[in-house]
Amino acid sequence: MTSSNPPTGQPGVPVLEVRNISKSYGGAKALEGVSLALQAGHVHCLAGENGCGKSTLIKIISGAERPDGGEIFIDGKPHPFMTPSQAIKEGIQVIYQDFSLFPNLTVAENIVLTSVVAKRSKVFSAGKNRPAAERIVKELGLTLDLDKDVERLSVADKQLTAICRALVSEARVIIMDEPTTALTHSEVARLFGIVRKLQDRGVALVFVSHKLEEALQVSQDLTILRNGIHVVSGPTTGFDRRSLIKHMTGRAVNETRLITSPQLEERPVLSVRSLSVSGAFHDVSFDLHRGEILGITGLLGSGRSEIAESLFGVLPADSGTVEVEGKTVRVRSIDDAIRAGIGYVPEDRLTQGLFLEKSIADNIIAGSVDKHRRGPVLLDSKKVSSSIRRLFDQLRIKAPNVLAPVRSLSGGNAQRVVLAKWLANQPKVLMLNGPTVGVDVGSKEEILAVLREQAGNGMGVLVISDDVPELVTVCNRVLIVRQGSVIDILEGDGVNGTAIEELMAA
Amino acid sequence: MSETRTLPRASGLARFKGANNEGVLALVLVVLIIGMTIISPSFFSVGTFFAILRSSIVPLVFALAVLIVIISGGIDVSFAAIAIFAAYTAVKLTGSGNFDPGLIAIVLFACLIGALLGLVNGAVIARFRLSTLIVTLGTQGIFRGLLVAYIGSRYIADLPGSMSAVSTSNLISLEGGGANAYLHVLVVPVVLLCVLIALMLRRTMFGRGIYALGGDMEAARRAGFSVVRIQIALYVLAGVLAALAGVFHVILGRNANPQDLVGTELDIIAAVVLGGASIFGGRGSVLGTVLGVLLVQLINNSLILVGVPTAWQRTAVGVLLVIGVGIQAISAKRESKRVLVNDEVKE
Ligand SMILES: Nc1ncnc2c1ncn2[C@@H]1O[C@H](COP(=O)(O)OP(=O)(O)OP(=O)(O)O)[C@@H](O)[C@H]1O
Ligand SMILES: [Mg+2]
Numbered sequence: 001m002t003s004s005n006p007p008t009g010q011p012g013v014p015v016l017e018v019r020n021i022s023k024s025y026g027g028a029k030a031l032e033g034v035s036l037a038l039q040a041g042h043v044h045c046l047a048g049e050n051g052c053g054k055s056t057l058i059k060i061i062s063g064a065e066r067p068d069g070g071e072i073f074i075d076g077k078p079h080p081f082m083t084p085s086q087a088i089k090e091g092i093q094v095i096y097q098d099f100s101l102f103p104n105l106t107v108a109e110n111i112v113l114t115s116v117v118a119k120r121s122k123v124f125s126a127g128k129n130r131p132a133a134e135r136i137v138k139e140l141g142l143t144l145d146l147d148k149d150v151e152r153l154s155v156a157d158k159q160l161t162a163i164c165r166a167l168v169s170e171a172r173v174i175i176m177d178e179p180t181t182a183l184t185h186s187e188v189a190r191l192f193g194i195v196r197k198l199q200d201r202g203v204a205l206v207f208v209s210h211k212l213e214e215a216l217q218v219s220q221d222l223t224i225l226r227n228g229i230h231v232v233s234g235p236t237t238g239f240d241r242r243s244l245i246k247h248m249t250g251r252a253v254n255e256t257r258l259i260t261s262p263q264l265e266e267r268p269v270l271s272v273r274s275l276s277v278s279g280a281f282h283d284v285s286f287d288l289h290r291g292e293i294l295g296i297t298g299l300l301g302s303g304r305s306e307i308a309e310s311l312f313g314v315l316p317a318d319s320g321t322v323e324v325e326g327k328t329v330r331v332r333s334i335d336d337a338i339r340a341g342i343g344y345v346p347e348d349r350l351t352q353g354l355f356l357e358k359s360i361a362d363n364i365i366a367g368s369v370d371k372h373r374r375g376p377v378l379l380d381s382k383k384v385s386s387s388i389r390r391l392f393d394q395l396r397i398k399a400p401n402v403l404a405p406v407r408s409l410s411g412g413n414a415q416r417v418v419l420a421k422w423l424a425n426q427p428k429v430l431m432l433n434g435p436t437v438g439v440d441v442g443s444k445e446e447i448l449a450v451l452r453e454q455a456g457n458g459m460g461v462l463v464i465s466d467d468v469p470e471l472v473t474v475c476n477r478v479l480i481v482r483q484g485s486v487i488d489i490l491e492g493d494g495v496n497g498t499a500i501e502e503l504m505a506a
Numbered sequence: 507m508s509e510t511r512t513l514p515r516a517s518g519l520a521r522f523k524g525a526n527n528e529g530v531l532a533l534v535l536v537v538l539i540i541g542m543t544i545i546s547p548s549f550f551s552v553g554t555f556f557a558i559l560r561s562s563i564v565p566l567v568f569a570l571a572v573l574i575v576i577i578s579g580g581i582d583v584s585f586a587a588i589a590i591f592a593a594y595t596a597v598k599l600t601g602s603g604n605f606d607p608g609l610i611a612i613v614l615f616a617c618l619i620g621a622l623l624g625l626v627n628g629a630v631i632a633r634f635r636l637s638t639l640i641v642t643l644g645t646q647g648i649f650r651g652l653l654v655a656y657i658g659s660r661y662i663a664d665l666p667g668s669m670s671a672v673s674t675s676n677l678i679s680l681e682g683g684g685a686n687a688y689l690h691v692l693v694v695p696v697v698l699l700c701v702l703i704a705l706m707l708r709r710t711m712f713g714r715g716i717y718a719l720g721g722d723m724e725a726a727r728r729a730g731f732s733v734v735r736i737q738i739a740l741y742v743l744a745g746v747l748a749a750l751a752g753v754f755h756v757i758l759g760r761n762a763n764p765q766d767l768v769g770t771e772l773d774i775i776a777a778v779v780l781g782g783a784s785i786f787g788g789r790g791s792v793l794g795t796v797l798g799v800l801l802v803q804l805i806n807n808s809l810i811l812v813g814v815p816t817a818w819q820r821t822a823v824g825v826l827l828v829i830g831v832g833i834q835a836i837s838a839k840r841e842s843k844r845v846l847v848n849d850e851v852k853e
Contacts, residue, residue, distance in 0.1 A: 064728045085730035100728050102721035104788030105714075113718065116711065117730040124714045 013076045015040050015204040016061065016092070016173050021070035023056055023228075025408065028400055030056045031228045033070070038173060038204040043195060045219035045236060046208045048248055049440040050412030051398035053228040054208050055097050058175050062094045063087040088118045091172035095179045097208075097411045099162040103151035107144050107161050108133040115169040136168045141190050155347070156182040163191065167198075174198065175206040178411065180214060181438050182347070184300040192218055210412070210440050212241050224248055249442035264289040267326055269460040270342075270429045272311070275320030280306035281484035284320070288429065288460040293451060295471040295495075296464045298481035299504055305347070307481065308431045308464050312344040313337040324428060343427035345419060347434040347464075354406050354417060361388045361402040363417050368425040391420040394450050396443060412439045419447065423454065430454065431462040436470060448474040466504075468497050480504060528782060531797040535804065542808050549811060552680060553687040560690045562803045563758065566796065567696060567751035568774045569781070570703045571744040573795045576778055577707070578740055579720035579787025580638030584627060584646035585774070586767040588745050589752030591653045592619040596753065597665060597762040598658050606666035616749045623649055624745020628738035653764050662762040673760045692754050699750070704792035716740055720787030776827035777802040785831055802826065 014037035023031040031053045038044050046054050059065040061072065063082035072079045074090050082092075093114075101110050112129040130146070137144050142160055150161060159182045166174055180188050195205060195218060209215045215222075216236060223233040224247045231247050239247075246252060268287035276282040281303035288294050298304040309315040311322060313331040322329055329340040337344070354363050365372065365384055372387065374380035392402050395416040399409055406414055415438050422430060435451065436444040451474060455461045465471055471478055478490040480503040488503050543550040568585055575582040596616040600606060607615075623645070630641050665673070678689040707713035715736040718726040727733050756762045781798025783790025802823060809819050 062728065064724075084728050085732070088730045094728075096728065100722065100725040102718050102725055102788070104717060104721040104784075109714070113714065114729045117715075122711055123709055124711050125709065 012039070014038050014073070015075065017073040018057070018061060019071050019073070021057065021060055021067045021072075023053075023060060023065065023067050029228050031060075031067075031225075034225065034228070034230045036223055036230075036233070038206065039221070040172075040202040040204050041199045042221050043199065043205040043207050043219040044221040044223065045215045046206055046223055046225070047212075047215060047244060048225035048231075049442055050416075051410040052225045052248075054225060055177055055410060056228075057225070058094060058096075058177050058206070058208070061087070061173075061175065062092055064094075064096075085118065088114065091170070092175070093166040093169065093171035093173070094175045095159075095162045095166045095177060097177040099158050101150045101158060101162055101165075104149060106147050106149055107153070107157075108146035110150050110161055111136065111146075111164045111168050114165055118169065132168055133164070136164045140164065140167070140194060142187075154182075156184075156187075159183060160187070167194065171203060173204045173206075177208045178210065178438060179207075180209055180211065188214065210438060212244055212441060216241065216244070226250060245441050248440065251442075264292060268323075269325055270311075270462075271323040271326075273321045273323075275307070275310060275317050275322065277306060277310050277315055278318050280310070280315065281481065284481075284486050286479055286486065286489070288462060290458045290460055291455050292476050293455050293461045293463060293474055295475035295478035296462060296481060297466055297468075297471055297478060297500060297504060300466065302481045302504075303484040304464050304466075304481045305433055308344060308433060308462065311337065311342060311429075311431065314344075338427075341428035343422050343425055343430045345422045345430070345432040345435060347437060354414060354421075356407040357405055359403045359405055360392065360397060360399060360409070360417055361385075363406055364388050364391055364402075364420045364424050367421045371424070371426060387424050391423055394453075395420050395423075396446055412443070415439060416443075416447070419450075423450070427459070429460045429462065431464065433464045434467070435463060435465070436467070444470065445473070468500050471495070471500060472497055528791065528794045528797060531781065531794065531801060535797060535801055538801070538804055538808065542804075542811070546811055549808070551687070554807070556678070556687045556689045558800065558803050558807055559693055560688075560758070561807065562799050563690065563692050563696050564751050564755045565770075565774055565777060565803065566799045567699060567747055567754060568770075569778050569795045569799050570699060570792070571747035571751070572774050572778045573781075573783055573790050573792065574703070574707070574716055574740055575638070575744050576775075576783045576785070577720045577787065577790045578716045578737065579723065580631065581775070581785075582627070582638065582642045582741075582744055583771050583775075584623075584642040584649060585744060585748040585751075586769075586771050587646040587649040587653075588620055588623045588748040589755065590764060590767045591623060591649045591657070591752075592616040592745075592749035593752030593756045594653060594662070594762045594764050595619055595657050597662055597669070597756060600666040606668050609668040609672065612666065612669060613750070613753055616753045617746045620745040620747070620749025620752070621742045622745070624742040624748070625738065627745065628741030631741065632734040632737040650768075657764070659764055661764075663760075665756065665760060665762065669757055670760060672757050690758070692757065695750075696754075699747070700792050700796060703747075707792065712736065712739065717788060720784075720789070722788075772827065773802060773823050774799075776823050776830060779834070780826055780830040785834055 017035070017037040019035045021031055021034045022029070034053065034057060036044070036046070036057070046057070048054055056065065060067045061082065063084040063086055066081045072082055102113070105113070108130050109126065111133040116124055116129060133146055137146065140160070140163070144157060144160060144164070150158060153161065159179065163179055166176070179191065183191065198205060207215060207219055216239065219236045221233070222236045222239055224231040224244070226248065242252070269290045270288040273285045275284045284307055286294070296304050296307060306315055310317045311331060313333045313336050316332045322331055324340045324342065329336070331337045331340065331342070355366065365388060369379065372380050372384045388402055397409070397416050397420070398413050406417055409417065419435065432451070436447050439447060448470065451461055451463070463471065463475060472495055475495060476491070478495050478500060479486055480488045480490065480500065482504070490499055539550070568589070571585050572582055593616055596612050596619065599615070600612065627642055627645055630636065630645070631638050672691065675691040676688040677691045677693060680687040707716065715726065715731045718729065718731055719733060719736055723733060752767070755767060759766070777798040778790070778795050779785060779798070780801060781790070781796070782794035805822060805826070806819055809822060
């Protein structure tokens with residue numbers, strides 16, 4: 001038994017171990033002979049590119065999926081597969097990548113319901129269960145509104161609700177599938193504080209994140225998958241960012257700045273003057289030219305996202321003017337913005353705006369039917385299929401073909417479909433909020449290259465992000481927002497990591 | 507959260523509206539009553555009130571069955587077929603009134619049949635994961651066919667004594683003064699059923715499981731709910747409720763006709779949807795459903811009173827359904843835009 005254990009540095013029976021797990025979906029192999037051992041009190045990082053099988057492995061451990069082959073050992077006892085209730089009874093809690101919350105129930109009920117199910121209770125009392133929910137929310141130092149329906153929450157609050165739900169019962173194994181995608185730095189720090197407390201209590205944890213620094217910081221053990229195959233396992237101390245990327249992608253990834261200042265037209269494609277939304281930001285002015293990628297950054301709460309939302313008509317401005325190609329436009333609604341040629345990809349990990357049961361192709365084209373017409377009624381099918389093909393290839397969506405339903409995609413790949421949908425619409429100005437959140441480190445580069453190419457073809461691109469390396473790699477200029485005002489605009493060599501970080505936090 | 511922004515919230519109004527628009531519905535009801543009273547002053551009387559309650563007895567029990575199915579994210583069109591199958595069979599077994607096993611036995615027997623037919627629905631839906639509409643469309647045809655082919659197609663006029671005794675029992679009888687008003691005794695079990703179903707939905711894990719299923723079936727499975735078991739139990743319960751409604755219908759009509767109740771499905775579904783149950787699943791309440799049924803009955807009654815032909819009443823119910831569903835579709839669209847905003851503007 002010990003011989004097949006990955007070297008995790010601590011002797012003793014693992015709390016949970018999987019051996020030789022295989023799983024395929026209709027011929028496509030998602031996992032092939034993967035093994036993993038979790039030690040009490042350790043955080044085990046599971047890393048790999050989008051679609052390499054991380055979430056699939058997690059779902060097999062939690063009983064949400066059945067493996068085709070392999071075994072699951074809990075305290076040394078073998079099981080051919082798990083069922084969800086069995087896994088919960090064994091003390092396995094999962095924060096799913098798609099959260100798996102009940103949109104129609106309140107935050108409080110979402111947090112406690114799973115543990116009540118596990119108790120095999122026949123009755124449910126909202127009042128009796130509320131203190132448990134309150135306690136965990138307080139312990140995490142959050143201000144979640146317990147009485148709100150989950151469907152009315154922001155993505156971040158949904159994620160926090162999912163975290164609370166996993167932590168509320170006394171679990172022995174807690175698996176976190178990208179738990180931090182929507183969180184702020186301080187929330188991540190608090191989560192890590194809790195993780196350390198859980199470790200002291202002897203809980204075994206699994207942590208998945210495409211933010212490699214986080215993964216390296218929080219974990220003791222590490223396993224890397226590539227295309228459903230186990231690549232390497234070992235203590236985290238034996239890895240650094242570079243070796244991690246190397247193992248994940250099988251190649252070295254270039255993360256340096258490739259931008260030069262392009263020749264810009266005189267007239268900006270988007271010109272914003274003295275834009276204000278009370279309580280969010282004030283007196284924001286800037287120009288965006290064709291072929292340019294402009295970054296907007298700042299801490300969360302600085303107003304960086306609200307600027308984009310205002311331009312997209314979600315948060316109509318109180319004062320100020322917006323010009324697109326020299327023409328003043330009034331943006332009071334999303335429809336106004338789209339008509340003016342402004343597109344917005346919201347920061348979105350829940351594959352929002354996608355039709356999950358429909359194919360990748362349908363989803364890509366769904367937002368831009370008007371751009372692919374031939375005459376008033378007919379679609380130009382040749383143009384449609386060439387657009388789909390081009391975006392599918394460019395964004396390297398990992399799927400057997402364009403007809404696969406979006407539901408069958410991994411989280412990161414569904415995110416790419418959202419991006420493809422907006423690119424297909426070819427707006428004059430495209431604003432993207434966190435365009436590569438949840439995308440693996442290797443593909444980040446490719447997606448950023450796509451943005452550069454789009455800009456090169458004459459689109460004006462706005463990237464809202466707090467990912468400093470990403471901004472440095474892709475942006476010609478970077479707007480720094482602090483407390484609702486633009487405090488600086490970095491250009492040329494001024495766009496570098498230290499400068500951005502200092503200005504943001506200062 | 508660090509990023510805080512308070513969006514204006516309609517607090518008082520929102521509370522009045524209720525989780526499923528119950529407040530709005532109650533308001534519409536009141537407005538309609540006032541309007542009718544102005545048009546025809548005789549409308550506003552205890553007699554009318556009791557008559558509307560009486561006409562709501564059967565629809566309300568049906569509506570409870572439909573409600574739990576809709577909350578779970580399904581739709582059931584077989585309930586009327588189950589109802590008449592169960593009630594007619596139960597009456598038929600008494601040999602057209604020659605043999606009277608007692609009311610309780612008849613009701614229990616009908617419920618058993620309803621449970622079995624509901625089990626067929628539930629098993630097929632849970633096992634094969636088919637569309638609930640398609641399955642119940644199919645089974646309702648089958649149930650009706652079996653009833654007429656094997657049980658009987660003849661109209662039974664003489665009910666067993668224990669049943670016909672209930673037919674003529676009133677809870678409240680107000681006589682004299684030219685206007686008599688009777689409140690039928692069957693409102694008692696109906697009120698009881700409403701309370702029970704409301705408690706079941708709110709306070710039991712089975713009830714919460716129904717909501718969970720309607721919210722996200724995969725999430726329910728992952729949370730450890732036994733989706734198959736909940737679905738089967740839920741259709742069995744719907745079958746039992748339908749059977750009860752069938753028995754009540756027979757009692758109120760004082761005869762058992764296997765051709766009855768055909769085509770009443772739409773009225774019921776319309777009432778439930780008007781009552782705030784979401785056609786997408788996951789939402790709905792007994793209170794809203796009661797209001798929805800009362801509204802539909804009130805409208806039907808009013809239309810008769812002002813002399814609108816029956817054919818147009820069907821149209822009116824159709825329009826109501828379109829309005830109810832339309833409101834939901836529009837607010838769902840608005841909600842999805844709102845969520846887009848919400849994505850970053852954290853409240
Ligand atoms: N239900 C399904 N039907 C068909 N294929 C599926 C299904 N679920 C997952 N897959 C495929 O299995 C592979 C592994 O997906 P998985 O979700 O485990 O990836 P992941 O490592 O979690 O990626 P990400 O980092 O993007 O979340 C992918 O190629 C995906 O398309
Ligand atoms: Mg995943």
